[in-house]
Amino acid sequence: MLRIAVPNKGSLSEPAAQMLAEAGYRQRRDGRELVLVDAENDVEFFFLRPRDIAVYVGHGTVDAGITGRDLLVDSGVEAIEHRALGFARSRFHFAAPPASISRVEDLAGTRIATSYKVLVEKYLAERGIEAAEVIRLDGAIESTVQLGVADAVADVVETGSTLRAAGLSVFGDVLLTSEAVLIRPVGEIRPGFDVLDRRIQGVLTAREYVLMDYNIPLERVARAVDVTPGLESPTVSPLRESGWAAVRVMVRRSASHRIMDELYEIGARGILVTKIHATRL
Ligand SMILES: Nc1ncnc2c1ncn2[C@@H]1O[C@H](COP(=O)(O)OP(=O)(O)OP(=O)(O)O)[C@@H](O)[C@H]1O
Ligand SMILES: O=P(O)(O)OC[C@H]1O[C@H](OP(=O)(O)OP(=O)(O)O)[C@H](O)[C@@H]1O
Ligand SMILES: [Mg+2]
Numbered sequence: 001m002l003r004i005a006v007p008n009k010g011s012l013s014e015p016a017a018q019m020l021a022e023a024g025y026r027q028r029r030d031g032r033e034l035v036l037v038d039a040e041n042d043v044e045f046f047f048l049r050p051r052d053i054a055v056y057v058g059h060g061t062v063d064a065g066i067t068g069r070d071l072l073v074d075s076g077v078e079a080i081e082h083r084a085l086g087f088a089r090s091r092f093h094f095a096a097p098p099a100s101i102s103r104v105e106d107l108a109g110t111r112i113a114t115s116y117k118v119l120v121e122k123y124l125a126e127r128g129i130e131a132a133e134v135i136r137l138d139g140a141i142e143s144t145v146q147l148g149v150a151d152a153v154a155d156v157v158e159t160g161s162t163l164r165a166a167g168l169s170v171f172g173d174v175l176l177t178s179e180a181v182l183i184r185p186v187g188e189i190r191p192g193f194d195v196l197d198r199r200i201q202g203v204l205t206a207r208e209y210v211l212m213d214y215n216i217p218l219e220r221v222a223r224a225v226d227v228t229p230g231l232e233s234p235t236v237s238p239l240r241e242s243g244w245a246a247v248r249v250m251v252r253r254s255a256s257h258r259i260m261d262e263l264y265e266i267g268a269r270g271i272l273v274t275k276i277h278a279t280r281l
Helices: 013-022 050-058 069-075 117-126 161-165 193-208 218-227 253-266
Strands: 002-007 035-038 043-048 064-068 080-084 090-096 111-114 133-136 152-157 169-178 180-184 209-217 235-238 244-252 269-275
Touching: 002 013, 002 050, 002 193, 013 193, 043 050, 050 064, 050 069, 050 180, 064 069, 069 080, 069 117, 069 169, 069 180, 080 193, 111 117, 117 133, 117 169, 152 161, 152 169, 180 193, 193 209, 209 218, 209 253, 218 244, 218 253, 244 253, 253 269
Parallel strands: 002 043, 002 064, 111 133, 111 152
Antiparallel strands: 035 043, 064 180, 080 180, 090 152, 090 169, 209 244, 209 269, 235 244
C-alpha cells in the first residue's frame, strides 16, 4: 500500500485534498482524522504538518508527499521534487521599511525575522553577507519590524497585501519561487507511485485543457487544424452534410476564446467547448 503524506492544515491543505479527490481518492470526512486508508486504490494517507512532510519523505518513512517547494528547501532534507502541482504559488522575498533597507548588502549586521531560517541563511552565506541574527518565528512575520524584534523580514509573498499593510517593501531578488509539489524519497520509485503520479498528471491536464468541437467546410480543415493542432493530432470525422467535417481537439483553457474567434473567422461553426473531467494521456 502506497503511503502518502498530505498537508493537514494551512494554505496547502484544502487544494491538496481537492486535487486528490479529483484524482479519484477517498477524502477524509473530518479535519481531525490523522490517517485514512483507501483500500480500493491501495493507498494510505497520513495527514501531517506541511513543514514536516519533507522530513518524513526524506527519511523514506512515507513513499510520497505533497508540500511546498519552499518548505522542502528549508527542511534541509534530501527528497526529490517529482512534479509541480500549480497551487499555493508564492515568491520568497526580503522586505523592510523602504526608508531603512533597500539592498541585500544592507542586511549585513541586521536582525532578520523569518519562518524559513535555513533558506535565508543559505542565501546570505552564498553572498558572504553576515546578518547579526536570523530569528526564526512561526508566522505573522510582517509584524516583527513594528514590534522592534527585527530590522527586516524574509517571507512568503503572494499578493503583497500583508507586506503593504505592515508598511514593508520588498527588495533584492526573489530568493525562491514556490508552489505545491509532489515529492518522493531519493532512490528507487516505490511500487504504486507511478499510478498516483499518472492520476495527478491527469488532473493537471484536465485543469489546463478543454475539449473543443467544431464543424468546418472540408476545404478549410487544414487551416483550422493549423490553429488547433491538439496534443498529438485532432480527430477529423465526416459530417452527414457533404462538404463538411467535424473536428475534436484539446486546447489550452486560457487560449480557448482566442481560438474560437480565429476558428469562426476561418469559417468554423457550431464551436463547442467542454470541460474535461479526467485524462490519462
Ligand atoms: N498567501 C499565500 N499564498 C500562496 N501560498 C502560500 C501563502 N501562504 C503560504 N503559502 C505557501 O503554503 C506553504 C506553507 O504552508 P503552511 O501551512 O506552512 O503555512 P500557511 O499556509 O501560512 O499556514 P499557517 O500559517 O496557517 O500555519 C508554503 O509552500 C507557502 O509558500
Ligand atoms: O502576499 P499576501 O497575499 O499577503 O500573502 C502572503 C502572506 O500569507 C501567508 O500568511 P498567513 O496568512 O498564512 O499567516 P502567517 O504569517 O501566520 O503564516 C504568508 O506567510 C504571508 O504572510
Ligand atoms: Mg502562514
